[in-house]
Structures are given as structure tokens and as C-alpha cells.
Amino acid sequence: MNHPAALTQPVTFKKLEPHAESGAWDVADIEALFNLPFNDLLFRAQQVHREHFDANRVQLSTLLSVKTGGCSEDCGYCPQAARYHTGVENEALMSADEVIDVARIARENGASRFCMGAAWRGPKQRDLDEVKKMIAGVKALGLETCATLGMLKEGQAEQLRDSGLDYYNHNLDTAPEKYGDIVSTRQYDDRLDTLGKVRKAGIHVCTGGIVGMGETREDRAGLITQLANLDPQPESVPINNLVQVEGTPLHGTDPLDWTEFVRTIAVARITLPKSFVRLSAGRQQMPEAMQALCFMAGANSIFYGDKLLTTGNPDVTRDRALMEKLDIKPL
Ligand code: SAM
Ligand code: DTB
Ligand code: SF4
Numbered sequence: 001m002n003h004p005a006a007l008t009q010p011v012t013f014k015k016l017e018p019h020a021e022s023g024a025w026d027v028a029d030i031e032a033l034f035n036l037p038f039n040d041l042l043f044r045a046q047q048v049h050r051e052h053f054d055a056n057r058v059q060l061s062t063l064l065s066v067k068t069g070g071c072s073e074d075c076g077y078c079p080q081a082a083r084y085h086t087g088v089e090n091e092a093l094m095s096a097d098e099v100i101d102v103a104r105i106a107r108e109n110g111a112s113r114f115c116m117g118a119a120w121r122g123p124k125q126r127d128l129d130e131v132k133k134m135i136a137g138v139k140a141l142g143l144e145t146c147a148t149l150g151m152l153k154e155g156q157a158e159q160l161r162d163s164g165l166d167y168y169n170h171n172l173d174t175a176p177e178k179y180g181d182i183v184s185t186r187q188y189d190d191r192l193d194t195l196g197k198v199r200k201a202g203i204h205v206c207t208g209g210i211v212g213m214g215e216t217r218e219d220r221a222g223l224i225t226q227l228a229n230l231d232p233q234p235e236s237v238p239i240n241n242l243v244q245v246e247g248t249p250l251h252g253t254d255p256l257d258w259t260e261f262v263r264t265i266a267v268a269r270i271t272l273p274k275s276f277v278r279l280s281a282g283r284q285q286m287p288e289a290m291q292a293l294c295f296m297a298g299a300n301s302i303f304y305g306d307k308l309l310t311t312g313n314p315d316v317t318r319d320r321a322l323m324e325k326l327d328i329k330p331l
Helices: 003-006 028-034 038-050 096-109 125-140 156-163 175-182 188-202 217-228 258-271 287-294 317-326
Strands: 057-067 113-118 144-146 167-169 204-206 209-211 237-240 276-279 301-303
Touching: 028 217, 028 258, 038 258, 038 287, 057 096, 057 125, 057 276, 096 125, 113 125, 113 167, 113 317, 125 144, 125 156, 167 237, 175 217, 188 204, 204 237, 209 217, 209 258, 209 317, 217 258, 237 258, 258 276, 258 287, 276 287, 287 317
Parallel strands: 057 113, 057 301, 113 144, 144 167, 167 204, 209 237, 237 276, 276 301
Antiparallel strands: none
């Protein structure tokens, strides 16, 4: 039997918002969002999403690894670190012409942004000169440009901006307290410093993290707190589910339960209401229903194309079919 009274009961939430005076979020408040009943959290995220975005549109970014493998860093998740034996073949920096040809195909497939990734601690000037040519050429195709090249030195962000760079991706990856367990060749503050340089140069900031690295819920809340408290907030926030690659230290980590991944997307949406939240690495391993829930939770961007940097991504025909089923249109 139906109980109409129960059906009309309003959904009420404990007020969980950034502090009125400072506008900053506390880790405890963000953890409290994670702790909401799953359906309440998703409902709230979808409400916030609809206040700022068309809920049926998703932005498509295509990735290309323009310099692969042989990296000096020791990021415990990454198949491209020279010190781990992952079977990734090292490849020198591609020429600008080669990259522009790949970007043209991405545009034909419907991507609106093209992101160039390099396995560097940071770019050397000689390399930067070639990357600047790539950026100018990709921009001339009418695509938005994004690059992820590691740590930037004084003046490099301005050079990238002047060549036509719209976005710079540089992830905080995890909570400050957890960072040292994952990476030892640089500090959290180095990441924040590069993000500051990007912002100062007037380039849009793309920064997010990885979950499923054996972190606690408090760590996930700590990561989102850092991202949400960036002022101004980042325009783009990739949430990656760790792609476990044999040979990396994090291979064999207990995978995150799918509900916890969806929760992370929802909490990012609520606390970063105007940012594009990208459902990033790990999508190939996700059932379609889980991806649909991520869109429901406020994800509104994906990596689109058969490959991420060195690992797989759902192929374009599969993604088109999924978008068709969900009535989602590209932005
Ligand atoms: N070398 C530059 C850097 O570290 O900033 C740019 C490229 S790096 C591969 C870009 C980002 O990819 C990393 O910050 C990390 O967040 C993500 N990433 C790398 N390996 C991953 C993996 N196995 N699973 C999920 N995300 C990964
Ligand atoms: C981001 O947050 N995820 C992308 C992009 N930014 C550069 C990279 C994912 C890499 C996954 C592992 C690989 O393919 O090598
Ligand atoms: Fe190098 Fe970037 Fe991979 Fe770290 S994440 S090992 S810096 S390519």
C-alpha cells in the first residue's frame, strides 16, 4: 500500500557549507558530506550540479602522451617512472606536426579539448620550444589546449600562455598527509607552487587527484578540501580511479568500492560547484551503470579516445553509445 505522506516528506540536510567568514572548507565538514546516506549525497550533488550546469551535457577532452616513459620521478602509481619495470616503452618528444595530426582526428571525433602530457619532472627550455609549437598548432585547429608537463619554473607558464595554452593540468593527487607515502621526489608545496604560477599567468587551472591508492576516507576528504580551498577554485577537476599497472608499487592495492568512488565525485561536485568535474582514469574498468551514477553525482567531463597516456580508455564508439543511452550530448 502507498503512503502518500511519506512520499511528500521534504528532504532535509544538516547545513554543511564552507565557513561563512573565510569561505574555506574544513576537512571535518567534507568528511561529513562523505558520511551522508548515499542517496542523500547524490540528490544534493545533482541539485548543486543543476544550479550551475546543463545536467545533460558532458565536455570531451582527448589525451595524448607527447613524451612517454623514462621519467625521473618516483610517483608510486605511475607506469612511466623509469625506476619501475612496467613494460612501457620510452618514446622521445613527438614533433609538433605529429601531434597536430593526432589533434585533428580528435577534433573530427568530437573532442573540444586536447591535452598533451609529458613524462617529465618539468620541462627543459629546448623541449618547451617544441611544446609551444604543438600548442599553437592545436589551438589553430579550433580546439581548447591543455598541457601537463610537470613542475614549472619562473617564466615558463607565461611562455605557455603566449603560445595559446588554455589549461594546465597539475594534480595534487592526494591529501597532504598521504603525499609522502606515494611520492618522495617532490613535495606537496611544489605542486601548489606550480599551480600558483599557472594561475598567475592567467592560464585556467586543471587539478585533481587519484583515489584507490589505499588512502582513508579522511584522506579523500583532505584532497577535496585542498582543491575546494584553492582561491579561485580550479576550472577543471579530474578525479582518477587508480589504474593498477604491474611493476608499480601501488599494483595490488585493495581497489576502492565503487560507491566510494561515486561519493568522491559527488563531494567534489558539491564543494566545487562551478568546476568541471572530470570522470578520469579508470573508466575502462567501470561498468556503464557506475559511470551513469558518476554523471548523476555531477561529473560533467571525460577523457574521450581509446587511450589515456599509456593505459586504455573506452573506445570512442562505446562512449558514443553510452552517451546516446543516457541522452548526454557533448559540450
Ligand atoms: N609528469 C607530469 C606530472 O606528473 O605532473 C604530467 C603527467 S602525469 C602522468 C599526470 C597525472 O596522471 C598524474 O599527476 C596522476 O594524477 C595521473 N596518473 C598517472 N598514473 C596514473 C594511474 N596509474 N592511475 C590514475 N592516474 C594516474
Ligand atoms: C589526469 O588527471 N589524468 C590523466 C591526465 N590528467 C593527464 C592521466 C591519466 C593517466 C593514467 C595512466 C596512464 O595512462 O599512463
Ligand atoms: Fe613522471 Fe608524472 Fe609519472 Fe610522476 S606522474 S612518474 S612526474 S610522468
